[in-house]
Amino acid sequence: MHKNLIPLEWVCAALAALTIPLFVFAKLPIWATYVTWGGAFLVAPNLEGIRKLFPTLIVGTVSGVIFFALAFTIDPIAGAVALPNSAIVFVMTLALLYLGRIPAFALIPGIFFGFACYVGVALAAQAHTIPALFIPWVYATAALLLGPLMAWLSVALALPREVQASADSSVVPAENLSLPS
Numbered sequence: 001m002h003k004n005l006i007p008l009e010w011v012c013a014a015l016a017a018l019t020i021p022l023f024v025f026a027k028l029p030i031w032a033t034y035v036t037w038g039g040a041f042l043v044a045p046n047l048e049g050i051r052k053l054f055p056t057l058i059v060g061t062v063s064g065v066i067f068f069a070l071a072f073t074i075d076p077i078a079g080a081v082a083l084p085n086s087a088i089v090f091v092m093t094l095a096l097l098y099l100g101r102i103p104a105f106a107l108i109p110g111i112f113f114g115f116a117c118y119v120g121v122a123l124a125a126q127a128h129t130i131p132a133l134f135i136p137w138v139y140a141t142a143a144l145l146l147g148p149l150m151a152w153l154s155v156a157l158a159l160p161r162e163v164q165a166s167a168d169s170s171v172v173p174a175e176n177l178s179l180p181s
Contacts, residue, residue, distance in 0.1 A: 005157070005158070006157060006158055007158060008154060008155070008158040010158075011153075011154050011157045011158045012154045015150050015153060015154055016034075019033060019146075019150070022146075027139070028139060028142060028143050028146075029117070029120070029121050029124070029139060029140060029143045030143065031120075031143075032117040032120070032121065032140055032143035032144050032147070033143045033144070033146045033147045033150065034147065035113055035116075035117055035144070035147065036053065036057060036110075036113055036117075036144045036145075036146075036147025036148055036151075037146075037147035037148070037150045037151050037154075038147075038151075039053065039109060039110070039113055039147065039148075040053060040147055040148035040150075040151035040152070041151050042109075043107065043110075043148075045148070045151035045152050045154065045155045046152060046155070047152065049148065049151075049152075050148045050149070050152060052106075052107045052110070053107060053110045053148050054145060054148065055104050055105060055110075056105055056107045056108070056109075056110025056111045056113075056114065057110050057111075057113060057114040057141070057144045057145060057148075058114065058141060058145075059096070059099065059105055059110075059111050059114060060096075060110060060111040060112060060113060060114015060115040060116075060117075060118065060144075061114040061115070061117070061118040061137055061140050061141045061144065062114075062137075063092055063096055063111065063114070063115050063118075064114065064115045064118030064119050064122065064137070064140070065118065065133050065134075065137050066092065067088055067089070067092055067115070067119070068119075068122055068127065068130075068133050069130050069133065070088050071084070071085055071088060072128075072129065072130055073130075074088065096108070096111050096115075099111070113144065114140075114141075114144055117140050117143070117144055118136065118137065118140040118141075120140075121136045121139055121140040121143075122136040122137075122140070124136075125139075
């Protein structure tokens, strides 16, 4: 007999509530956690899904650092922003898509989750120098990696469990009961 201990909706809601202290006290960008939490449900909220998602999320955040480092270096030399940054994004996107041909990095949406979330965190942090890009990278990467773990935990806590029935607690359908004579 299988029994759900807690409905998935309740587990997800409770875990979501538990992320708020991470936002309030650790200043972790929890919105990035929610992006990959949902993304993990699209892939598979299990250890195999996490194994596929983690490397791509890290590649995505690292590519975000590289983008900003290149932009901080090339923009002043070029004396412009739009054209150099467009060229950087074009080359980086092409490189990341080709990187996706390697099986360990084949989950391309993870790379884009990582890149987009890092850009959001770096812009919010107002990082204006290359060394200032590291702290947003740590925060973004930690928040992004937390998402798949939350998805796995959501499912692990809500999945049906095998319930061992003892002789004392057996349920017998009414039609199988007979009254003593």
